[in-house]
Amino acid sequence: MGNTTPGLVCAHHHLYSSLARGMPAPPKTPTDFQEILEQIWWRLDAALDLEMIRWSAMLGALEALEAGTTAIVDHHESPNAIEGSLSVIADACAEVGVRVVCAYGVTDRHGPDGARRGLEENERFLRAGGRGLVGIHAAFTCSDDTLAAAAALASELGVGAHIHVAEGLGDVDAPRRLAGLTDDDWLLAHCIHIPDDHDLKGTIQHNTRSNMNNTVGYTRPFRFANPVVLGSDGIGSNMIEEFRLAYFKHREVDVLATPETAWGWLENGWDLVPEARTDVVTWSYEPMDPWHLAFTPGVRPLEIVMNGELVFRDGKPTRVDAEEIRTKAAEQAKRLHARL
Ligand SMILES: [Zn+2]
Numbered sequence: 001m002g003n004t005t006p007g008l009v010c011a012h013h014h015l016y017s018s019l020a021r022g023m024p025a026p027p028k029t030p031t032d033f034q035e036i037l038e039q040i041w042w043r044l045d046a047a048l049d050l051e052m053i054r055w056s057a058m059l060g061a062l063e064a065l066e067a068g069t070t071a072i073v074d075h076h077e078s079p080n081a082i083e084g085s086l087s088v089i090a091d092a093c094a095e096v097g098v099r100v101v102c103a104y105g106v107t108d109r110h111g112p113d114g115a116r117r118g119l120e121e122n123e124r125f126l127r128a129g130g131r132g133l134v135g136i137h138a139a140f141t142c143s144d145d146t147l148a149a150a151a152a153l154a155s156e157l158g159v160g161a162h163i164h165v166a167e168g169l170g171d172v173d174a175p176r177r178l179a180g181l182t183d184d185d186w187l188l189a190h191c192i193h194i195p196d197d198h199d200l201k202g203t204i205q206h207n208t209r210s211n212m213n214n215t216v217g218y219t220r221p222f223r224f225a226n227p228v229v230l231g232s233d234g235i236g237s238n239m240i241e242e243f244r245l246a247y248f249k250h251r252e253v254d255v256l257a258t259p260e261t262a263w264g265w266l267e268n269g270w271d272l273v274p275e276a277r278t279d280v281v282t283w284s285y286e287p288m289d290p291w292h293l294a295f296t297p298g299v300r301p302l303e304i305v306m307n308g309e310l311v312f313r314d315g316k317p318t319r320v321d322a323e324e325i326r327t328k329a330a331e332q333a334k335r336l337h338a339r340l
Contacts, residue, residue: 001286001287001288001289003286003287004282004283005068005281005288006270006278006281007071007099007277007281007304008070008071008266008276008281009071009072009073009229009269009272009273009276010064010069010072010230010237010242010269011203011229012073012075012162013060013074013231013232013234014075014076014077014234015056015061015100015234016044016045016053018056018057018059019052019059019333023040023044024337024340026043027039032168033214033216034170044336046078046080047336048080048081049078049080050081050088051335052332052335053085054092054332055329055332056332057074057088057092057093058095058328059326059329061093061095061096061098061100062320062322062326063236063237065097065098065304065311066301066317067236067237069237069238070097070279071099071100072100072101072237073133073162073231073273074101074103076089076102076103077104077107077118079109082118082121083117083121083124085104085121086102086103086121086122086125086130087128090132096319096325097304097312097317097318099273099275099306100131101273102125102130102131102133102135103122103134103135104122105118105164106118106119106135106136106137106142107136107137107141107142108141108142108146109137109141115142115146118135119146119150122135133154133160133161133162133187134160135150135161135163136150138163138165138171139163139174139177140171140174144177147178147181154185154186155183160186160202161186162187165178165190165191165194166191167190167192167193167216168192168216169193172193172194174194175194175195175200178200182202183201184201184202185202186200186202187203187229187272189231190207190216190219190233191205192216192217192218193217196223196224202226203226203229203268203272204219204221204226204228204229205228206219206229206231207231207233208230208242209245210235212249218249222254227268228265229272230243230262230265230266239266239269240293240299241297243266243293246262246265247259247262247290248294259291259294260290262290279304279306281301283299283300283302285299302315
């Protein structure tokens with residue numbers, strides 16, 4: 001192993017959360033995961049407009065490239081700016097030079113009309129040739145009809161669905177609710193509170209750091225027969241760091257755990273976005289070996305080549321101006337925080 005790898009894949013992101021940093025404290029301090037959703041994320045997503053979504057995606061894509069991540073599997077929600085939102089995200093990522101698999105998280109949180117418009121945004125984007133999955137927020141915020149409609153749309157369009165599963169204790173019913181709906185091309189984020197032996201088909205997606213931040217428990221992803229992939233759940237997309245955290249969390253409960261297991265989860269991301277395998281990232285460290293990387297913080301990309309084009313050089317993106325993106329994103333963050 002030398003100092004290059006293919007482009008890394010963040011298998012579960014929320015690009016819209018890029019502007020959350022510095023947001024005002026919620027009116028009431030959340031004391032559990034449900035309250036974290038209600039007090040923070042469901043107030044934030046409701047305040048988003050398309051311009052904020054554009055610059056949060058530009059910033060998130062820039063930060064991905066700066067971490068050697070060339071592919072993002074995104075899960076988006078913006079209940080007051082649904083129509084066109086997936087195209088805004090896809091265009092922003094393309095402008096920076098990052099691959100993205102988009103999904104709009106369908107939910108009944110905003111009534112049947114909100115669910116219908118979410119489904120329509122997935123359908124519009126996918127039928128127009130967009131790269132994506134059908135997004136579903138989570139079983140616990142969807143009626144059975146909405147879950148069935150989203151699954152039917154996914155199978156009609158020949159793609160999987162991207163859904164949060166049993167991230168908190170309020171969604172322990174998810175395996176029963178999703179019984180018979182999932183397929184091998186589904187992406188099941190979190191799966192913390194599901195039994196080892198379950199009937200869900202698809203790839204299980206693990207977010208070590210986000211789970212620690214939300215105090216939702218340890219998934220113990222090594223217990224599943226399903227393939228496992230790693231994501232950030234919206235906390236940037238530094239996948240070397242996510243790999244390292246996944247290893248240490250595993251090691252914390254098993255002294256025989258090795259970095260190779262978590263590295264294998266990172267590599268499984270290439271099954272979701274195979275094109276990322278053709279991207280070439282040259283790193284500041286050699287060798288790019290799991291046993292080295294688990295104990296070497298601060299490894300960063302020097303150069304990234306995608307489709308023969310140098311998209312990152314000397315710590316900077318080549319297609320866009322990083323300074324300008326940070327300035328514009330900060331302006332949009334200010335607007336967003338004012339609304340909160
Ligand atoms: Zn998530």
